[in-house]
Amino acid sequence: MGIFNKFKKKEPINFAEIDSIEKAKEEYKKGHLEILYLMSPMFGGSEDESNILYVPIGINKIKEEYDNIVADLLEQNKVQSYSCNPEYKGSSFIPCKITITSGKNGQDVFKETIDIW
Numbered sequence: 001m002g003i004f005n006k007f008k009k010k011e012p013i014n015f016a017e018i019d020s021i022e023k024a025k026e027e028y029k030k031g032h033l034e035i036l037y038l039m040s041p042m043f044g045g046s047e048d049e050s051n052i053l054y055v056p057i058g059i060n061k062i063k064e065e066y067d068n069i070v071a072d073l074l075e076q077n078k079v080q081s082y083s084c085n086p087e088y089k090g091s092s093f094i095p096c097k098i099t100i101t102s103g104k105n106g107q108d109v110f111k112e113t114i115d116i117w
């Protein structure tokens with residue numbers, strides 16, 4: 001049975017049970033979660049804890065694609081604001097969704113929500 005262990009299906013993570021930074025970091029160390037920056041370093045976001053969320057693998061790639069769209073809009077001077085707002089369920093430390101908004105003169109030009117769980 002030993003050679004088949006690598007094909008063993010991973011147990012799904014119950015995000016509702018990850019209710020602290022310590023539990024999130026532990027799941028990150030196990031390779032179950034990845035780091036996501038609320039404000040991307042490309043927009044001047046810091047790499048400290050206040051700018052970090054822990055999310056399932058693959059979510060960061062989606063956010064990076066949206067951030068690249070915003071960067072293009074910024075280069076074209078079509079936007080001048082940016083926000084990334086996480087939403088949570090219960091006491092979970094893992095956001096259930098993230099909404100990225102960018103606009104100009106008080107008007108939203110770009111708004112996308114990433115549903116996480």
